[in-house]
Amino acid sequence: MKPGKHAGGKAGSKEKHWKLRLYVAGHTSKSLAAIANLQIFCDEYLSGDYQIEVVDLLKHPQLAAGDQILAIPTLVRKLPTPVKKIIGDLSKTEQVLVGLDLRQEEQTV
Amino acid sequence: MSSAKSKGKTGLGIEKCPTGIRGLDEIMLGGLPKGRPTLVAGSAGSGKTVLAMEFLARGAAEFHENGVYMAFEETGQDLIENTASFGFNLPELCARKKILLDHVHVDRSEIEESGAYSLEGLFVRLENAIKTVNAKRVVLDTIETLFSGFSNESILRAELARLFRWLKTAGVTAVITGESGDGLLTRHGLEEYVADCVIVLDHRVAEQTSIRRLRVMKYRGSLHGTNEYAFLIGKKGISVLPITSLHLDHEASKARISTGIPRLDTMLDGKGFYRGSSVLLSGGAGTGKSSISANFVRAACERGERALYFASEQSPSEIIRNMNSIGIELARWAAKGLLRFHAARPTLVGLEQHLVLLHEVITEFAPAVVVIDPITNFGAAGNAMEVKSMLTRIIDFLKERQITGFFTSLTAANSNPEESEVGISSQIDTWLLLRNLESNGERNRALYVLKSRGMAHSNQIREFVLTSRGVELLDVYIGSGGVLTGTARAAQEAQEQASVLAEKQELERKRAELSRRRVELKERIEALHWDFRSEEEKILTCMRQIEERERQVARHRLDMAHLRRADAANANGHRTRNVRA
Numbered sequence: 001m002k003p004g005k006h007a008g009g010k011a012g013s014k015e016k017h018w019k020l021r022l023y024v025a026g027h028t029s030k031s032l033a034a035i036a037n038l039q040i041f042c043d044e045y046l047s048g049d050y051q052i053e054v055v056d057l058l059k060h061p062q063l064a065a066g067d068q069i070l071a072i073p074t075l076v077r078k079l080p081t082p083v084k085k086i087i088g089d090l091s092k093t094e095q096v097l098v099g100l101d102l103r104q105e106e107q108t109v
Numbered sequence: 110m111s112s113a114k115s116k117g118k119t120g121l122g123i124e125k126c127p128t129g130i131r132g133l134d135e136i137m138l139g140g141l142p143k144g145r146p147t148l149v150a151g152s153a154g155s156g157k158t159v160l161a162m163e164f165l166a167r168g169a170a171e172f173h174e175n176g177v178y179m180a181f182e183e184t185g186q187d188l189i190e191n192t193a194s195f196g197f198n199l200p201e202l203c204a205r206k207k208i209l210l211d212h213v214h215v216d217r218s219e220i221e222e223s224g225a226y227s228l229e230g231l232f233v234r235l236e237n238a239i240k241t242v243n244a245k246r247v248v249l250d251t252i253e254t255l256f257s258g259f260s261n262e263s264i265l266r267a268e269l270a271r272l273f274r275w276l277k278t279a280g281v282t283a284v285i286t287g288e289s290g291d292g293l294l295t296r297h298g299l300e301e302y303v304a305d306c307v308i309v310l311d312h313r314v315a316e317q318t319s320i321r322r323l324r325v326m327k328y329r330g331s332l333h334g335t336n337e338y339a340f341l342i343g344k345k346g347i348s349v350l351p352i353t354s355l356h357l358d359h360e361a362s363k364a365r366i367s368t369g370i371p372r373l374d375t376m377l378d379g380k381g382f383y384r385g386s387s388v389l390l391s392g393g394a395g396t397g398k399s400s401i402s403a404n405f406v407r408a409a410c411e412r413g414e415r416a417l418y419f420a421s422e423q424s425p426s427e428i429i430r431n432m433n434s435i436g437i438e439l440a441r442w443a444a445k446g447l448l449r450f451h452a453a454r455p456t457l458v459g460l461e462q463h464l465v466l467l468h469e470v471i472t473e474f475a476p477a478v479v480v481i482d483p484i485t486n487f488g489a490a491g492n493a494m495e496v497k498s499m500l501t502r503i504i505d506f507l508k509e510r511q512i513t514g515f516f517t518s519l520t521a522a523n524s525n526p527e528e529s530e531v532g533i534s535s536q537i538d539t540w541l542l543l544r545n546l547e548s549n550g551e552r553n554r555a556l557y558v559l560k561s562r563g564m565a566h567s568n569q570i571r572e573f574v575l576t577s578r579g580v581e582l583l584d585v586y587i588g589s590g591g592v593l594t595g596t597a598r599a600a601q602e603a604q605e606q607a608s609v610l611a612e613k614q615e616l617e618r619k620r621a622e623l624s625r626r627r628v629e630l631k632e633r634i635e636a637l638h639w640d641f642r643s644e645e646e647k648i649l650t651c652m653r654q655i656e657e658r659e660r661q662v663a664r665h666r667l668d669m670a671h672l673r674r675a676d677a678a679n680a681n682g683h684r685t686r687n688v689r690a
Binding site: 023025028030033034037057058061062064065068069070071072073074083084085086087088089090091092093095096098099 | 211213214221226231233234236259
């Protein structure tokens with residue numbers, strides 16, 4: 001599936017520029033924190049042009065192998081390609097931005 | 110393996126999970142600790158993956174225990190290809206849902222970390238995989254790769270500790286591999302977490318030959334062999350060799366087998382070797398060691414038994430040709446499949462690996478007799494200690510299987526074999542010695558039995574002759590000049606024959622003389638008789654003449670008297686009458 005143009009329109013819910021999948025395992029504090037942090041992040045940086053899918057591995061354990069999930073929570077950027085992964089509860093916005101290629105690693109300390 | 114049987118005996122402690130790897134279960138007295146994780150540590154290329162894979166493959170194929178292989182380094186396809194050469198049929202085992210290969214890909218470059226996380230995903234995957242095939246065995250190869258994939262080491266360590274606890278509660282027997290480096294058992298100290306059982310693999314090169322070794326460093330709750338054991342990665346996976354078997358409890362057979370040389374059987378109490386005993390034949394170069402070996406092998410084949418001939422100096426075709434020249438036809442038995450040659454130089458692969466090869470071939474061929482010609486060649490591949498330990502292991506191994514071991518040993522020309530082989534002599538049941546006897550400008554072979562346990566054996570030295578009909582043993586001549594062999598013996602025999610003949614002739618002559626004398630005597634007696642008779646005749650004639658004359662005289666006197674008319678009473682006439690009476 002090719003990503004559509006950068007148009008931020010809200011036409012079909014499927015044709016979003018950002019397609020993210022968040023893997024969690026049950027309703028642990030980390031999982032809940034990750035879901036909450038992701039929501040805040042998307043609202044702030046992805047201006048509505050995104051789609052989030054939350055996969056609970058306790059319900060669908062077979063899905064873990066597909067995206068090579070080891071750590072929980074893991075956020076997988078399915079689109080735009082290439083696939084990127086961010087692990088952790090997404091509490092550090094800076095790393096999430098880097099992980100999603102929204103910001104180059106500027107920290108040159 | 111036989112060790113699997115002994116498991117019950119020693120099973121007072123923890124339950125064991127047999128690996129099916131030859132030798133390893135023996136060292137570990139039954140196998141890995143069941144339901145617990147075991148760490149297999151070793152440097153790169155030391156055989157960790159093969160060991161882990163064999164544990165799973167044999168578990169699935171032989172012990173009906175399915176397995177999960179979680180590979181952190183190699184992909185499933187790589188694993189299948191890399192282990193195909195060991196005869197594990199992974200594709201089939203995977204297709205039949207006996208083994209599940211799961212490749213866990215960890216790439217640091219793809220991963221960004223943001224905040225706290227756990228490795229629950231790994232747990233979920235592992236649990237799912239275990240459930241899918243109902244696995245009893247799990248391999249994690251090598252979990253240390255995770256350390257390169259995640260930067261937060263404290264999280265990782267906590268999660269690993271949790272993983273191993275979880276594995277224990279899941280009741281699976283797990284093998285975790287770890288790469289050693291920097292003088293540490295594992296780079297990241299996995300042994301902290303897997304403390305129940307630790308196996309260390311080592312691959313080193315000594316004098317240009319590589320040697321693989323294995324050691325059970327730790328085994329909680331169980332006895333285990335603590336030595337370093339050599340192992341080989343061969344065509345059928347791993348074979349581990351215990352230096353010595355842990356117990357000396359092989360059965361002693363009372364059955365006897367022929368040596369292939371009737372006279373030699375006679376020397377050994379008339380029946381030959383004990384089955385399952387170890388025989389050493391030592392002698393110098395050219396004393397006929399191989400010929401006696403070939404005789405022994407042929408005798409075994411003629412009984413319909415399998416014989417295995419390890420040759421480290423001659424190729425099979427050379428042996429067959431050379432033995433043909435003394436009337437021992439081996440090609441026939443080789444063609445029948447009763448005789449197998451295995452020719453290899455021990456120096457090629459190193460002593461330990463050579464030993465593993467011997468084990469493999471013996472296990473596969475299951476012979477009744479094994480000839481190793483010569484064992485002295487092992488010395489070229491290792492030092493005396495190693496050779497001794499190797500022979501101990503071979504002998505143990507053969508005895509355990511009731512295989513008669515026949516070893517030849519080359520002794521230096523002038524050395525005393527009883528001294529030079531003191532190292533192994535105690536393990537030998539029957540020791541035959543071949544000697545070269547040099548005298549009168551020729552060399553002859555002599556054979557004697559130095560020792561033979563459990564039988565009344567001959568103390569005689571026999572001359573040993575190679576003829577076109579095979580090996581023959583002859584009595585030696587023992588005379589004033591010592592033991593005589595070869596032409597000296599023949600000469601002595603001829604001399605004896607000559608003197609016997611001479612005596613016979615002398616007797617004949619004497620007998621003839623006696624009869625001649627008897628004839629002579631008779632003749633002489635006869636002649637005397639004749640003499641006597643003629644004399645007697647003569648004398649009698651003379652007497653008669655005298656008497657006649659007297660009578661005539663008397664008559665004449667009477668006539669005269671008559672004429673003279675003399676008196677009748679005449680003295681002369683009276684006397685004459687008396688004489689006539």
